[in-house]
Every structure is written in C-alpha cells, then in structure tokens.
Amino acid sequence: xxxxxxxxxxxxxxxxxxxxxxxxxxxxxxxxxxxxxxxxxxxxxxxxxxxxxxxxxxxxxxxxxxxxxxxxxxxxxxxxxxxxxxxxxxxxxxxxxxxxxxxxxxxxxxxxxxxxxxxxxxxxxxxxxxxxxxxxxxxxxxxxxxxxxxxxxxxxx
Amino acid sequence: xxxxxxxxxxxxxxxxxxxxxxxxxxxxxxxxxxxxxxxxxxxxxxxxxxxxxxxxxxxxxxxxxxxxxxxxxxxxxxxxxxxxxxxxxxxxxxxxxxxxxxxxxxxxxxxxxxxxxxxxxxxxxxxxxxxxxxxxxxxxxxxxxxxxxxxxxxxxxxxxxxxxxxxxxxxxxxxxxxxxxxxxxxxxxxxxxxxxxxxxxxxxxxxxxxxxxxxxxxxxxxxxxxxxxxxxxxxxxxxxxxxxxxxxxxxxxxxxxxxxxxxxxxxxxxxxxxxxxxxxxxxxxxxxxxxxxxxxxxxxxxxxxxxxxxxxxxxxxxxxxxxxxxxxxxxxxxxxxxxxxxxxxxxxxxxxxxxxxxxxxxxxxxxxxxxxxxxxxxxxxxxxxxxxxxxxxxxxxxxxxxxxxxxxxxxxxxxxxxxxxxxxxxxxxxxxxxxxxxxxxxxxxxxxxxxxxxxxxxxxxxxxxxxxxxxxxxxxxxxxxxxxxxxxxxxxxxxxxxxxxxxxxxxxxxxxxxxxxxxxxxxxxxxxxxxxxxxxxxxxxxxxxxxxxxxxxxxxxxxxxxxxxxxxxxxxxxxxxxxxxxxxxxxxxxxxxxxxxxxxxxxxxxxxxxxxxxxxxxxxxxxxxxxxxxxxxxxxxxxxxxxxxxxxxxxxxxxxxxxxxxxxxxxxxxxxxxxxxxxxxxxxxxxxxxxxxxxxx
Ligand code: FES
Ligand code: FES
Numbered sequence: 001x002x003x004x005x006x007x008x009x010x011x012x013x014x015x016x017x018x019x020x021x022x023x024x025x026x027x028x029x030x031x032x033x034x035x036x037x038x039x040x041x042x043x044x045x046x047x048x049x050x051x052x053x054x055x056x057x058x059x060x061x062x063x064x065x066x067x068x069x070x071x072x073x074x075x076x077x078x079x080x081x082x083x084x085x086x087x088x089x090x091x092x093x094x095x096x097x098x099x100x101x102x103x104x105x106x107x108x109x110x111x112x113x114x115x116x117x118x119x120x121x122x123x124x125x126x127x128x129x130x131x132x133x134x135x136x137x138x139x140x141x142x143x144x145x146x147x148x149x150x151x152x153x154x155x156x157x
Numbered sequence: 158x159x160x161x162x163x164x165x166x167x168x169x170x171x172x173x174x175x176x177x178x179x180x181x182x183x184x185x186x187x188x189x190x191x192x193x194x195x196x197x198x199x200x201x202x203x204x205x206x207x208x209x210x211x212x213x214x215x216x217x218x219x220x221x222x223x224x225x226x227x228x229x230x231x232x233x234x235x236x237x238x239x240x241x242x243x244x245x246x247x248x249x250x251x252x253x254x255x256x257x258x259x260x261x262x263x264x265x266x267x268x269x270x271x272x273x274x275x276x277x278x279x280x281x282x283x284x285x286x287x288x289x290x291x292x293x294x295x296x297x298x299x300x301x302x303x304x305x306x307x308x309x310x311x312x313x314x315x316x317x318x319x320x321x322x323x324x325x326x327x328x329x330x331x332x333x334x335x336x337x338x339x340x341x342x343x344x345x346x347x348x349x350x351x352x353x354x355x356x357x358x359x360x361x362x363x364x365x366x367x368x369x370x371x372x373x374x375x376x377x378x379x380x381x382x383x384x385x386x387x388x389x390x391x392x393x394x395x396x397x398x399x400x401x402x403x404x405x406x407x408x409x410x411x412x413x414x415x416x417x418x419x420x421x422x423x424x425x426x427x428x429x430x431x432x433x434x435x436x437x438x439x440x441x442x443x444x445x446x447x448x449x450x451x452x453x454x455x456x457x458x459x460x461x462x463x464x465x466x467x468x469x470x471x472x473x474x475x476x477x478x479x480x481x482x483x484x485x486x487x488x489x490x491x492x493x494x495x496x497x498x499x500x501x502x503x504x505x506x507x508x509x510x511x512x513x514x515x516x517x518x519x520x521x522x523x524x525x526x527x528x529x530x531x532x533x534x535x536x537x538x539x540x541x542x543x544x545x546x547x548x549x550x551x552x553x554x555x556x557x558x559x560x561x562x563x564x565x566x567x568x569x570x571x572x573x574x575x576x577x578x579x580x581x582x583x584x585x586x587x588x589x590x591x592x593x594x595x596x597x598x599x600x601x602x603x604x605x606x607x608x609x610x611x612x613x614x615x616x617x618x619x620x621x622x623x624x625x626x627x628x629x630x631x632x633x634x635x636x637x638x639x640x641x642x643x644x645x646x647x648x649x650x651x652x653x654x655x656x657x658x659x660x661x662x663x664x665x666x667x668x669x670x671x672x673x674x675x676x677x678x679x680x681x682x683x684x685x686x687x688x689x690x691x692x693x694x695x696x697x698x699x700x701x702x703x704x705x706x707x708x709x710x711x712x713x714x715x716x717x718x719x720x721x722x723x724x725x726x727x728x729x730x731x732x733x734x735x736x737x738x739x740x741x742x743x744x745x746x747x748x749x750x751x752x753x754x755x756x757x758x759x760x761x762x763x764x765x766x767x768x769x770x771x772x773x774x775x776x777x778x779x780x781x782x783x784x785x786x787x788x789x790x791x792x793x794x795x796x797x798x799x800x801x802x803x804x805x806x807x808x809x810x811x812x813x814x815x816x817x818x819x820x821x822x823x824x825x826x827x828x829x830x831x832x833x834x835x836x837x838x839x840x841x842x843x844x845x846x847x848x849x850x851x852x853x854x
Binding site for chain 1: 165167168170171172174175176177178179180181183184186320321322323324325370371372373374375405406614615616617746747749750753754755756757758779780781785786787788789791793794
C-alpha cells in the first residue's frame with residue numbers, strides 16, 4: 001500500500017493506506033477524532049468540515065490520495081485556540097447549538113468566515129454558513145453567536 | 158429571592174457538543190464490532206421467489222426472519238410491521254435480511270451480490286379501501302347545513318415531509334446478561350425495549366436500552382428505531398458479537414418514516430350573518446405499507462379541525478389508507494400540521510368567497526375561554542389570543558402591509574396563522590397507556606439524580622428538567638445530575654414525544670422534588686417516586702371521541718412576509734414574527750430556539766421541501782434533492798413568549814416543541830397567496846406551483 005504523510009492538528013503523521021478511502025473515515029475510525037460528523041456523505045451538509053491547508057473542506061469528499069503533504073485541522077485541534085474559546089462562549093450564550101450534530105462543522109465554518117471577514121454583516125453570515133445545514137435552530141441563534149464572537153473577540157481575527 | 162425560572166442559563170450539554178466531544182451513536186467505538194447492513198426489497202409489491210446469497214467467508218452472516226426467536230413483529234400501536242419481510246414485500250426499501258461481518262467494505266460488497274427474484278404483483282398506490290376510519294361530531298350538523306345561507310367547499314392537499322435530522326439513524330449493541338444491550342439514537346427508550354422483548358421473547362432483564370447523544374429526531378426517532386433495534390437484537394443474539402448498524406443518508410431518506418401525505422375535504426355552512434355554523438371535514442392519510450402509529454396521527458389531525466376557532470357544529474371523518482410505499486409515521490406536530498394548513502387556508506377562502514375581510518372574519522370565530530372544543534370538551538384555562546394577535550400584528554405592521562401588498566402585481570405578501578396544540582397524549586393516553594413514572598434519587602453526598610426516560614434530542618430537556626428540580630429543591634443545578642436514560646436505571650416516564658416532556662414529566666419531577674424536599678435528610682440516601690394522575694375534570698370517551706382530548710393547549714400566532722421574484726417565482730422570506738403562549742417558559746433561550754427551529758421546519762414544509770414517490774420509489778435520495786432551509790433561505794425572526802401560567806404545569810409550563818412548527822406552512826402559504834393574488838390549496842408552494850397558479854388563472 002502506498003505511503004502518505006501529512007500534518008494532523010499539528011502532529012506529523014505517516015500512513016500506509018489505500019488512497020481511495022475518505023478522509024472523514026480516516027479521522028473517525030483510525031484516529032477516533034469523532035468531532036467531524038457524517039450528516040450526508042456527499043458534500044451537502046458541512047457536518048464533516050475540516051481545514052485543509054487553511055481551506056474549509058467537507059472531509060467526506062476528500063480521498064486520502066489528495067492529502068499527501070497537507071496540513072489538516074479538525075475541531076479537536078481547533079478547540080485549543082483562543083478564537084475557538086470566544087466562539088464557543090458565544091454559541092453557549094446565544095443558544096447556537098441544539099442537538100449539536102451540526103455544531104463542530106458550524107464552528108469550523110464560523111472560524112473560516114471570521115478569518116476572512118472579521119466584521120461580517122447579517123447577510124455575510126447567512127451566505128457564509130449556507131454550506132452548513134442545521135435542522136434544529138433555524139440559524140438565527142447561530143448568526144447571533146457569530147456576531148457576538150466577532151464583537152467579543154475583536155482583534156483575534 | 159429565587160431567580161425567575163425563565164431566566165436563561167447555559168445549556169448543560171452545549172460545551173461538549175460544541176467542541177465535538179459529545180458521543181453520538183456512530184462515534185461510539187467498540188473494539189471488534191461487526192457491521193450490519195440490511196438487504197431491501199427493490200419491488201413495491203410481490204412474493205419473494207428466491208434469494209441467492211454469495212458464499213459467505215468465515216465470520217460473515219445472514220440474519221433474517223428465520224432467526225427471530227419471538228414474534229416477527231415490531232411492537233407499536235398497530236402490530237403490522239414485520240422485523241424482516243418473510244415471504245412477501247410490501248414496499249420498496251422493506252428490509253428482508255441483514256448481512257453482518259467484521260469488515261464494513263466486505264459487508265457492503267456482499268450485499269451488492271445478493272440476488273432476489275420476485276413474483277411481481279400490482280402495487281396499490283392510490284387510496285382504495287381505508288384501513289382505519291375514525292369519526293366524531295359536535296352539535297347538529299344537519300340542521301346547520303339545512304339552514305345555511307351558503308355552503309362552501311374546497312379540497313386541500315399536503316405532501317410528504319422528511320424529518321431530515323442531520324444525524325442519520327443508528328444503533329450499536331452487544332450481548333449482555335443473556336440478552337442484548339443496545340445504544341442508539343432514539344426518542345423513546347421504552348418503546349425500543351418493549352419491541353425488542355417481544356421480537357426476542359426476552360424477559361425484562363435481558364434487554365437494556367441506552368440513549369446516546371441524539372443528533373436531531375423531530376419524531377423520526379419515535380417509532381422507527383424500534384425496527385432497527387429488533388433487527389440488531391436478532392443479529393447480536395445469533396452471532397454473539399458487538400454489532401453496529403448506522404444508516405447512510407440515502408438509506409435513511411428512502412426507508413424511514415415521514416410525515417403522512419394528506420388529502421383534506423372541507424365543507425362549511427355559512428349563515429346570513431357571515432358566521433360559519435358548521436364544518437364537515439374528511440381527512441385521508443397515506444399510511445404507507447404499514448399502519449404503525451398512523452391511526453393516532455389521524456386522530457391528532459382530526460382534532461385540529463377547528464383549530465383556534467369555535468365552530469358549533471362539526472362532522473369529522475378520517476381514514477388511513479394502506480399503500481405500497483414507505484410507511485409514514487411521527488413527525489413534530491403529528492397530523493396537526495396537515496389540518497392546520499387546511500383550516501387556515503379554508504377560513505380565508507370562505508372569507509374571500511363571501512367578499513369579507515379575512516382578518517375580521519377570523520376574529521369573529523376566535524376561541525374564547527369557556528368555549529367548547531371540537532370534541533365538546535371545554536377550554537378551561539384563560540385564552541390570551543386576542544392580546545397575542547394584537548402584538549403580532551403590531552410588531553409586523555400587518556394591517557398596513559395587507560393594504561399595501563393586496564394589489565395585483567405587488568409580488569409581496571404577508572400571511573398570518575393562528576393555531577393551538579394539545580399538550581401530551583391524546584385523550585386518556587397518559588392515564589391508560591403511558592402511566593408515566595419518575596424517580597429522584599439522592600446519594601449520601603446530597604447529589605440528586607433525575608431518573609426518567611426522557612431524552613434530550615436537542616430540545617434542551619436536560620437543561621430544563623434539571624432546572625425545575627434544582628429550583629424546587631432550592632439547590633445548585635450542579636448538584637442535580639441527569640445522565641442519558643438507560644433502562645437499567647430509569648423508570649418508564651413515557652416517550653419523548655407529543656410536547657409532553659416538560660408538562661407531564663417535568664410536572665411529575667417538580668412534585669417528586671417537592672416530596673424529597675419535605676423529607677430531606679442531610680447526607681442520607683433517599684429515593685422518591687411520582688406516578689401520573691389525570692386531572693379529575695378531564696373526561697374523554699375514545700370510542701365516540703368526545704370530551705377533553707387534552708388537559709391543556711398551547712397557542713401561537715405566526716406572521717411571515719415574503720417577496721416573490723417576478724421572473725423565477727423564487728420565494729424570498731423577508732421576516733417572521735411569532736407570539737406564543739406556552740404557559741411559562743422554563744428557559745427563555747431554549748424556548749426561543751424551539752421557536753426559530755420549529756418555524757424553519759414549518760416554513761420549509763410550506764414552500765420548500767419537496768418529496769414524492771414515483772411508482773412507490775422515493776425520488777429524493779439525498780440532501781441535494783431534498784431541500785431543507787439554509788441560513789440564506791431563512792430570515793430574521795422576532796418571537797414573543799407570553800406569560801400565562803397553567804396551574805397544573807411545572808411553574809406553569811405547557812408544551813412547546815410541536816407548537817412552533819404547526820403554523821409555519823399556512824402563514825407562508827397565505828403570504829404567497831397574497832403576493833400572487835391566487836388561491837393556493839396545496840403545499841409545498843414551490844416556484845412550479847406558483848407558476849401553475851398564475852398560468853391557470
Ligand atoms: S457529511 Fe460531509 S458534507 Fe455532509
Ligand atoms: S443543532 Fe441540530 S442540526 Fe444544528
């Protein structure tokens with residue numbers, strides 16, 4: 001089996017693996033990093049969102065063949081950052097998580113949005129999150145949480 | 158002074174959910190667990206002639222009907238669901254057997270190579286002979302129709318709705334105590350337990366069911382998980398290995414229960430004073446291939462017939478039809494959304510036909526305290542709808558906008574729905590069927606454990622129930638512990654359905670907490686229990702459907718504003734406003750979250766979410782085909798929560814969860830109706846439906 005190397009949450013990793021397996025499965029079954037969820041398996045829901053080389057990507061669509069040399073961050077890595085803490089607090093205070101299955105993905109999408117637009121308007125947030133489905137919240141409390149995080153985390157993004 | 162219970166606290170589960178450490182079923186890892194995958198019927202109706210299974214490597218198994226030690230039935234209200242199809246198949250997707258083995262990819266490839274031949278039969282896809290029929294009446298329908306000034310009649314139609322929880326259904330389990338221990342994404346631990354006992358012919362102590370974190374349910378995980386659990390139990394019992402069965406999205410979407418498509422006939426007698434004196438209504442629900450819970454769904458639908466209006470004479474009939482399609486079942490609102498759509502549109506359509514202002518016309522029929530319900534029970538508690546409607550119209554500028562938008566070619570509209578939702582089980586269900594029991598246990602460190610079967614599936618039950626117990630005991634919420642229900646420890650407090658968790662289970666917990674407080678002995682172990690008792694004034698006759706169908710009702714008003722693209726007919730939701738009377742909010746943020754989420758589902762049902770079958774085959778197979786609202790589709794909401802405590806609810810609380818969904822569809826449909834100035838009689842109102850309405854006129 002071919003060998004691939006990559007960085008996962010700051011750690012160097014090397015694996016012999018089939019290249020057609022999905023990154024999401026590698027994360028969940030091999031590394032037991034189950035914060036990335038499978039909601040649809042086809043790139044529609046965003047529950048499996050991770051960062052690959054700083055880009056927000058649905059890991060259910062990524063074959064391992066494409067991650068050689070990549071820098072990957074999952075919610076388990078992101079949660080140690082200052083930005084995460086601000087976002088987490090804002091999500092708690094605004095009630096942005098109900099069943100929670102979409103939430104780790106929402107955190108990744110929120111991070112990506114704020115990193116590119118530290119002062120988003122309501123419209124920016126709605127469109128920035130439109131790749132992440134949530135069936136519980138109707139999104140308003142998530143949007144409020146991001147606004148709050150942008151304010152309370154001023155200077156972080 | 159104690160804090161007002163409504164004051165928001167941090168959701169007790171939020172932290173671990175946000176950081177991704179909360180364990181949902183598929184996140185649970187058991188070393189060496191096998192995988193199971195169902196083989197399903199590819200035919201809507203027929204006899205199984207032959208099944209050819211590829212040769213199975215060591216440690217791979219087929220599990221089917223012949224392995225069932227007990228009855229091949231999933232215990233529900235109607236016991237017509239087989240665990241595995243035996244000789245015949247009745248819908249596309251019906252499970253016939255499982256393939257089980259250690260390697261998931263291998264299991265999947267074996268599944269591909271199973272060949273089944275059938276003797277095909279003609280499937281029933283239309284409504285023929287009803288399988289179930291219910292009826293009730295109120296007053297003197299004949300007289301009212303005889304004396305009518307005008308009889309007005311329209312038909313309404315609703316289609317499937319898929320729960321589309323983001324976490325697909327799943328279980329993991331292993332052999333334990335000569336039986337099985339199953340962990341799953343479920344709403345009703347005891348429904349699952351009772352079903353498994355029957356299929357396996359197991360004793361009580363051989364079945365243990367535990368809830369994992371649930372990634373959304375909305376009724377979809379009420380009865381369906383029992384089917385999966387029974388199958389998995391058979392497999393675990395046969396193979397004696399831990400086994401995992403997690404649906405993929407497509408499988409979940411195509412084979413799990415959905416909201417019943419409905420056809421509703423409405424006929425009204427109107428007198429010279431423009432008063433609706435009587436309504437005749439006939440509801441037809443498509444139950445799919447198995448009846449399951451359909452009869453109860455039907456009764457909820459029928460009971461909503463006069464919604465928030467008082468109509469003195471009613472004649473209501475309902476039928477469930479069996480078709481060779483995927484079985485339908487529970488979905489937030491449970492039959493009410495179909496009827497509330499129909500009656501809200503109908504009352505407008507009557508007003509328009511009579512050339513009257515719909516708002517005034519509805520006002521004239523609005524329910525008051527002391528009026529008789531549809532089933533001749535009594536609305537006992539104060540009703541504050543007038544005040545709520547006033548608030549809703551003021552904050553949305555409703556009357557002004559109606560004037561402005563009610564013009565040809567405005568392509569803007571505003572719609573308002575009024576509605577109620579009965580809290581708890583229908584009729585005498587709580588008393589006769591559920592008999593809820595709750596327990597509080599205090600250890601020698603004075604930590605209090607909540608022992609109930611209620612599930613937190615995102616609606617915040619963990620937070621709100623802990624809050625109630627802590628507040629009654631006047632102790633810090635940190636000292637109240639509420640783990641995910643495990644049937645080994647918790648009594649049967651009933652299923653997590655019917656907006657009953659706070660009012661019924663929370664009410665019992667508040668009483669238990671009071672009892673514990675009265676007997677409190679520091680540093681000593683203590684246990685208290687409470688069992689549900691029906692308020693003595695609630696009288697219900699199930700046979701005639703007469704009396705008080707519910708002990709209490711929650712109320713709501715939704716207003717939705719839309720703008721429609723003149724070229725594409727795309728509907729843009731501009732704003733939503735709501736006012737709710739749910740007695741008392743136990744946690745403001747949690748109730749507001751229910752309000753936003755329920756409305757999004759209601760509006761999705763009204764204008765966006767299309768699901769259809771073709772010759773019995775569900776056409777929408779994934780989240781690309783089945784569109785649910787995204788952040789960009791939804792608009793700002795403003796919700797007002799009223800304070801109107803219900804004397805028998807904990808701190809005055811009634812039900813919340815379903816109430817927030819049931820008014821969404823008519824509100825958005827009425828807004829679209831105004832925008833295009835054409836009557837609408839079916840949902841979802843998609844751009845195609847709008848185009849049709851405009852071209853037809
Ligand atoms: S699971 Fe990857 S986008 Fe839904
Ligand atoms: S919180 Fe349940 S899907 Fe978003």
